[in-house]
Amino acid sequence: MQPQTQVKRGLKRAVYNREQINQILDDTYLCHIGGVVDGYPAVQPNLHWRIGDTLYIHGSSKNGLINAILTEGKTCITVSALDGIVFAKSAFHHSVNYRSVMLFGTPKLVEDEQEKREALDALLEKFKKGRSKETRPPNATEMKATSVIAISLEHVSAKVRATGPEDDPADLDLPFTSGVLPIHQVYGEFEPFDPNA
Amino acid sequence: MQPQTQVKRGLKRAVYNREQINQILDDTYLCHIGGVVDGYPAVQPNLHWRIGDTLYIHGSSKNGLINAILTEGKTCITVSALDGIVFAKSAFHHSVNYRSVMLFGTPKLVEDEQEKREALDALLEKFKKGRSKETRPPNATEMKATSVIAISLEHVSAKVRATGPEDDPADLDLPFTSGVLPIHQVYGEFEPFDPNA
Structure with a gap:
């Protein structure tokens, strides 16, 4: 295990179980890519997806951060989902x-x-099962304009908090509400696009 | 404007309007903090909130990344919300x-x-209006265990995409569905915590 992969704070929230980690990656779309551009840390949102033990991201072949992490040979990619506010x-x-x-x-x-x-x-299949067959495939120009980046899921860890408040025993009788306000990500109704509208 | 603050790719999505940027910051909870720890880029999720022209984050006073960005004197904090999948x-x-x-x-x-x-x-007020008065305030030990970090919103930019698919004219008559699958973040019902349960 690389030293960075070891969770250092909040150890009871640490998850190294790959099945659970895969599930989080598959259930989410947004990741944040970290690198250094011109001597300054940079964090960009991107989409991630997984095939087996490889995580993929993609972007314009002119994307500065993507090219910086390729040149540097290292990155940190973080995926986070908010599930609730704990009062x-x-x-x-x-x-x-x-x-x-x-x-x-x-x-x-x-x-x-x-x-x-x-x-x-x-x-495309992550967006919608079968979608890769229901669209015009990329042509040579489009393929060239897109960089696809693969990163092995070797040095990966997770943290999960999924429980109620953890007050000190001395505070438990204070006259304040405590509990969890759950947050969910939901899909709305598909909005078909009419190019002639 | 610092050179990094200038959006480089996807210029038509660039937003420099501070009112719109503030709205995004106020409507979201999760941010991702970028820095360099032991020579390696690191990205950590955190919560952000805003007072006027200052963005705040907080964490354990022992948090390695927070201490690294304080030592280094620079960071990139990115806040992203996913609003839909565009087919x-x-x-x-x-x-x-x-x-x-x-x-x-x-x-x-x-x-x-x-x-x-x-x-x-x-x-706390961002979590719920009035909440800072409805809880036991932090004691000296808790205050010491928590670092609060302020960053001026001077060098900030945003990107927003909020529209339908942008297909090439030659593709518009292809027999595939196109449109937007909206994604919303919604609150569930508050789950009160019973310490004696």
Whole structure:
């Protein structure tokens, strides 16, 4: 295990179980990519998806951060979902419920045309099962404009909080409400696009 | 404007309007903090909140990344919300709707006790209006265990996508569905905590 992969704070929330980590990655769309651009830390949102033990991201082949992490040979990709706000009797023990995955690794540009197409198809399949067959596939220009980056899920860990408030025993009888306000991500109704509207 | 603050790609999505940026920051809870720890980029989820022109984050006074960005004197804090999945007729033009804010700046440890308390109160108020008065305030030990970090909202920009698919004209008659699947974050019903259960 790389030293960074070891959760250092909040040890009771640490998760190293790959099945649970995969589930978090598959249930979420947004990741945040960290790197250093011109000597300054940079964090960009992106979409992530997974095939087996590999996490993929993609972007414009001119994306500065993606090119910086490829040159540097290292990145940290973090995926977080907020599941609730935890109200405690004490200000200090207010918290949030969340699932978060942190991946350290060497980003690799996918150069094999076949692997690149399969990876991009897998993103469409994550959006909607069957979608990779229900759309015009990328042409050569579009393929060239897109970088697909693979990162091994070797150095990965997660933290999960999914419980009620954890007040000090001395505070339990204070006359304040405590509990969890759950937060869910839900889909609305599909809005078909009419190009002639 | 710092060079990083200038949006480089997807210029038509760039937002520099501070009112719109403030709204995104106030409507969201999760941010991602970027820094460098032991020579490796690191991205950690955290909560953010705003008072006027200052963004705040907080964490354990032993948090490695927070201490690293304080030592380094620079960070990038990114806030992103996913608003929908955009299905296009072409694979290439599939996209997502989102709001994303990127802040570069010098993180400052809030050392003034009064400012620190007011900042922590403002986080509780963001969770629920009035909450800072309906909880036991932090004691000296808890205050010491918590670092509050302030970052000026000077070098901030945003990107927003909030529209339908943008297919090439040649693809518009392809026999595939296109449109937007909206994604919303919603609150569930409050779950009161019973310490004796």
